[in-house]
Amino acid sequence: xxxxxxxxxxxxxxxxxxxxxxxxxxxxxxxxxxxxxxxxxxxxxxxxxxxxxxxxxxxxxxxxxxxxxxxxxxxxxxxxxxxxxxxxxxxxxxxxxxxxxxxxxxxxxxxxxxxxxxxxxxxxxxxxxxxxxxxxxxxxxxxxxxxxxxxxxxxxxxxxxxxxxxx
Amino acid sequence: xxxxxxxxxxxxxxxxxxxxxxxxxxxxxxxxxxxxxxxxxxxxxxxxxxxxxxxxxxxxxxxxxxxxxxxxxxxxxxxxxxxxxxxxxxxxxxxxxxxxxxxxxxxxxxxxxxxxxxxxxxxxxxxxxxxxxxxxxxxxxxxxxxxxxxxxxxxxxxxxxxxxxxxxxxxxxxxxxxxxxxxxxxxxxxxxxxxxxxxxxxxxxxxxxxxxxxxxxxxxxxxxxxxxxxxxxxxxxxxxxxxxxxxxxxxxxxxxxxxxxxxxxxxxxxxxxxxxxxxxxxxxxxxxxxxxxxxxxxxxxxxxxxxxxxxxxxxxxxxxxxxxxxxxxxxxxxxxxxxxxxxxxxxxxxxxxxxxxxxxxxxxxxxxxxxxxxxxxxxxxxxxxxxxxxxxxxxxxxxxxxxxxxxxxxxxxxxxxxxxxxxxxxxxxxxxxxxxxxxxxxxxxxxxxxxxxxxxxxxxxxxxxxxxxxxxxxxxxxxxxxxxxxxxxxxxxxxxxxxxxxxxxxxxxxxxxxxxxxxxxxxxxxxxxxxxxxxxxxxxxxxxxxxxxxxxxxxxxxxxxxxxxxxxxxxxxxxxxxxxxxxxxxxxxxxxxxxxxxxxxxxxxxxxxxxxxxxxx
Numbered sequence: 023x024x025x026x027x028x029x030x031x032x033x034x035x036x037x038x039x040x041x042x043x044x045x046x047x048x049x050x051x052x053x054x055x056x057x058x059x060x061x062x063x064x065x066x067x068x069x070x071x072x073x074x075x076x077x078x079x080x081x082x083x084x085x086x087x088x089x090x091x092x093x094x095x096x097x098x099x100x101x102x103x104x105x106x107x108x109x110x111x112x113x114x115x116x117x118x119x120x121x122x123x124x125x126x127x128x129x130x131x132x133x134x135x136x137x138x139x140x141x142x143x144x145x146x147x148x149x150x151x152x153x154x155x156x157x158x159x160x161x162x163x164x165x166x167x168x169x170x171x172x173x174x175x176x177x178x179x180x181x182x183x184x185x186x187x188x189x
Numbered sequence: 190x191x192x193x194x195x196x197x198x199x200x201x202x203x204x205x206x207x208x209x210x211x212x213x214x215x216x217x218x219x220x221x222x223x224x225x226x227x228x229x230x231x232x233x234x235x236x237x238x239x240x241x242x243x244x245x246x247x248x249x250x251x252x253x254x255x256x257x258x259x260x261x262x263x264x265x266x267x268x269x270x271x272x273x274x275x276x277x278x279x280x281x282x283x284x285x286x287x288x289x290x291x292x293x294x295x296x297x298x299x300x301x302x303x304x305x306x307x308x309x310x311x312x313x314x315x316x317x318x319x320x321x322x323x324x325x326x327x328x329x330x331x332x333x334x335x336x337x338x339x340x341x342x343x344x345x346x347x348x349x350x351x352x353x354x355x356x357x358x359x360x361x362x363x364x365x366x367x368x369x370x371x372x373x374x375x376x377x378x379x380x381x382x383x384x385x386x387x388x389x390x391x392x393x394x395x396x397x398x399x400x401x402x403x404x405x406x407x408x409x410x411x412x413x414x415x416x417x418x419x420x421x422x423x424x425x426x427x428x429x430x431x432x433x434x435x436x437x438x439x440x441x442x443x444x445x446x447x448x449x450x451x452x453x454x455x456x457x458x459x460x461x462x463x464x465x466x467x468x469x470x471x472x473x474x475x476x477x478x479x480x481x482x483x484x485x486x487x488x489x490x491x492x493x494x495x496x497x498x499x500x501x502x503x504x505x506x507x508x509x510x511x512x513x514x515x516x517x518x519x520x521x522x523x524x525x526x527x528x529x530x531x532x533x534x535x536x537x538x539x540x541x542x543x544x545x546x547x548x549x550x551x552x553x554x555x556x557x558x559x560x561x562x563x564x565x566x567x568x569x570x571x572x573x574x575x576x577x578x579x580x581x582x583x584x585x586x587x588x589x590x591x592x593x594x595x596x597x598x599x600x601x602x603x604x605x606x607x608x609x610x611x612x613x614x615x616x617x618x619x620x621x622x623x624x625x626x627x628x629x630x631x632x633x634x635x636x637x638x639x640x641x642x643x644x645x646x647x648x649x650x651x652x653x654x655x656x657x658x659x660x661x662x663x664x665x666x667x668x669x670x671x672x673x674x675x676x677x678x679x680x681x682x683x684x685x686x687x688x689x690x691x692x693x694x695x696x697x698x699x700x701x702x703x704x705x706x707x708x709x710x711x712x713x714x715x716x717x718x719x720x721x722x723x724x725x726x727x728x729x730x731x732x733x734x735x736x737x738x739x740x741x742x743x744x745x746x747x748x749x750x751x752x753x754x755x756x757x758x759x760x761x762x763x764x765x766x767x768x769x770x771x772x773x774x775x776x777x778x779x780x781x782x783x784x785x786x787x788x789x790x791x792x793x794x795x796x797x798x799x800x801x802x803x804x805x806x
Contacts, residue, residue, distance in 0.1 A: 052505075053505050054503070054504050054505040055485075055505060056505035056506075057485075057486065057487070057488045057502065057505060058485070058486055060488070061447070061486060061488070088506075091507050092488070092505075092506075092507055095488070095490060095507045095508065095664075096447075096487075096488025096489050096490050096508075097488070097489030097490060098447045098487075098488045098489035099488065099489075113409075113658075114409030114410050115409040115410040115566075115567070115604065115607075115638070115640045115654070115655075116409070116410040116566035116567045116572075116640055117409075118409075118654055119567045119568060119640060119642055119646055119651075120567070120568070121792070124791055124792065128791075151448060151489075152407070152409045152491065152658055152662075153407075153408070153409035153410060153411070153412070153448070154223070154448055155223055155224075155406070155411075155412030155415040155448070155449060156223050156224045156227055156261075156412070157224075157261070157410055157412060157564060157566035157567075157572060158224050158261030158262045158264065158566065158572040158573060159224055159227055159228070159261075160566070162227070167450065168227075169223070169226075169227035170227070171224075171227050171228070174793070175769065175791060175793060176767075176769075176793075
C-alpha cells in the first residue's frame with residue numbers, strides 16, 4: 023500500500039474538536055506557536071490528519087500552504103498515518119561508529135520496509151534520528167520514546183519480536 | 190513556597206536550607222539522566238525505596254534523584270554520601286546488599302566498586318575515580334547533588350546568589366565588563382566573545398530586546414547541553430536573568446530540541462518554581478527588574494540550531510536562515526535586538542559572577558578561557574561527559590580520562606565539531622584543545638562533541654555519512670549547499686561503492702571550495718570540512734578505495750571480504766554459531782571457512798573472534 027492509499031483507508035474518525043480546542047487554547051491561538059500546536063496534534067493522532075489541519079488553519083487564520091511547509095520541513099511531523107510503534111534508529115555519529123547503520127539494515131530486512139516506511143499491518147514505522155543524546159548506550163533505538171541501548175543486530179531483532187508479540 | 194520579595198528574604202531562605210542539610214547525613218544520589226534512565230534508574234529507585242522502607246530506614250536515609258553525573262558508560266550510577274561511595278552499573282537485584290552492607294553497616298562492597306581498567310584497582314570514592322578526578326567541573330559539578338525538580342537544592346548550594354549580587358550591587362555595564370574580562374566565548378560552536386555580543390546588543394536602539402537560549406544541540410554525538418538542562422536547569426535560568434539585566438531585556442526564550450523530552454520537562458518545572466519564588470516575573474526580589482521566560486520546542490530540524498533559523502522557528506515559521514549582513518543582536522526575533530547564547534555559555538555566567546572574572550580568566554589558554562564540557566563518545570572506554578580547562582591536550586582527554594580504546598583496537602582519529610568539524614589523526618594527539626588550535630588543524634571546537642574512532646572506522650565512509658546527514662538537513666534555499674552537497678555525496682557514494690575514478694579527489698577538493706565559499710549560512714559553509722580534513726590526513730585511504738578498490742577498515746561492503754586465517758583459527762565455533770546467514774562452515778576444533786556467496790558482511794564474526802583470526806581482505 024502506498025502512503026496515500028494508507029491515508030485514505032485509515033479510519034476517518036470525526037475530528038476531535040474538543041481536543042483541538044484545548045490545544046489551541048493552551049497555545050493561545052497564536053500562529054507563532056504553530057510548531058508546538060502541530061506537536062500536540064501529533065501526540066493525539068500519531069500523525070497530522072488533513073481534517074485536523076483544516077480545523078487548525080481555520081482557527082489560526084493561516085493558509086494551508088504554510089502548515090504544509092512546516093509539516094514537510096520539520097522531521098517531527100508526518101502527513102501520513104504511522105504505525106502503532108514508531109521505531110527511531112539513532113544514526114548519530116557515535117552510534118554510526120558503533121554500528122548503527124547495520125542495526126537499521128537488519129530492521130529494514132526484518133520488517134520488510136525501508137527507512138521512513140510503515141508495515142502493512144500498521145504495527146511498525148521505521149525512522150531514523152540523528153542523535154538522542156544517549157551516546158554511551160550506542161547503538162540506540164527508541165520505540166515510542168522508550169530508549170533501548172547497548173544493541174547489536176541480534177538484540178535489536180529480538181526487541182522487535184517482543185513488540186510484535188504484544189497485542 | 191512563599192514569594193521572596195527582597196535580598197533579605199533570599200538570604201533567610203538560604204540560611205535555613207543550609208541549616209537543614211547536615212553534610213554528614215546519609216544521602217543516596219541516583220543518576221536519572223536520559224542515559225542512566227534508559228539503563229533502568231527507575232527500577233533501581235523503586236527497589237531502593239522499597240528496601241529502605243522494609244528496613245525501617247525511612248526518614249533516616251534521603252534518596253535524591255539527580256541529573257546526569259557524566260560517567261555514562263557506568264550507568265546506572267549511585268553515590269552514597271557523606272563518604273561519596275561510588276557504585277556503578279547498579280541493578281535492582283544489588284539493592285538489598287547495598288542497603289544492608291553500605292547503608293546500615295557502613296561497609297563497602299568490594300566487588301561492586303568501580304575497577305579502574307588501567308590500574309586494575311577497585312576505587313571506593315567518587316572523587317578518586319580517575320574519570321572524575323582529572324576533570325575540572327565548574328558547570329557540571331553540582332549535577333550529582335541537585336534534584337532538578339527542587340529549586341531548594343539549587344539555592345542550598347549558593348544558587349541565585351550571583352543574581353543577588355548582580356541585581357543589588359552591580360550595574361548592567363559592570364556585568365558586561367565582568368563577562369568581557371572573563372574571556373567567555375560562545376560554547377555552541379561559534380566561539381564569539383560573549384561580553385562583546387552583550388555589549389553590542391545593549392547599544393542597539395530599540396525598546397524591546399530578547400535573550401535566548403539555544404538548546405537545539407543538533408550535533409550528533411554531543412549531549413552536554415542535554416545534561417545541563419536536565420540536571421541543573423536553574424544554572425541556565427540564573428545566567429539568562431543576569432544576561433537579560435545586562436542587556437536590558439525583559440523577555441526570554443529557551444528553544445529546546447524536540448528529541449529531549451526530559452530536558453523540556455525539567456526546565457519547565459524550574460521556570461515554574463522560579464516564578465513561585467519571585468525569581469522570575471515582575472519586580473524580581475523587589476529589585477524593580479522584570480523578566481519572564483518561555484519554552485519553545487523544536488520540530489526536528491538540525492538547521493534550527495543556526496541563529497537566524499532558530500528565530501524564524503520561534504516565530505512559527507520554517508527554519509530557513511537568512512544572510513547575516515545584519516546580525517541578530519541588531520535584528521533578530523521579530524526584527525528586534527536579540528542575544529542568543531548556548532546552554533553551556535549561560536551556565537558559566539553565575540560562576541563568573543560569583544568567583545570573579547579574573548579567576549575564570551586564569552583557567553584555560555590565552556585566547557580560550559574557562560573550561561569546556563566535551564561529550565567523549567564512540568570507540569572509547571569511558572564514554573561520558575568530560576569537563577576540562579581549555580588547552581588540555583587531546584591525549585589527556587582520550588586516554589587519561591577516557592581510558593583509551595577498548596577491545597585492544599588501535600586509535601585512528603578523533604572527530605570534533607560535529608558535521609562542521611574535522612578529524613584529527615594520532616600524530617596530533619598532543620595538541621591542546623582550544624578554539625584556535627582546532628581550527629589550525631582543519632577542525633573546530635563546535636559544541637563539544639568528541640567522537641573517537643578506531644581501525645574499524647572507514648574515513649571515506651565517515652565523510653559520506655556526514656554529507657548524507659547534511660544533505661537531509663539542508664534547508665535547500667541556496668544552490669551551493671543544496672546542489673553542491675548533493676554532488677559531493679554522489680562522488681563519495683560512488684567511491685564507497687567501488688566506482689571511484691581518477692580525478693575524484695581533485696573534484697571533491699574543487700567542489701568543497703565552491704560550497705564553502707558561496708553558501709548562505711554556516712551549514713553549507715562548513716559542510717566540506719569533514720571531506721577536506723579526511724582527505725588531508727587519510728588521503729591514502731581514499732586512494733585505496735579509488736585505485737585498489739579496497740576498503741582497508743572493512744566497512745564499504747563492495748570493497749572487502751572477510752577471510753578466516755586457518756593458522757590462527759582454533760575452531761572455537763563461536764563465529765559459526767553467531768553467523769545469521771549460516772555462511773560459516775567448520776567442525777569444532779577444526780579450521781573454519783566463510784562462504785563468500787552467503788556472507789552479508791554484517792561483521793558479527795569479525796567482532797566475536799577472540800583470536801583476531803578473521804582478516805579484512
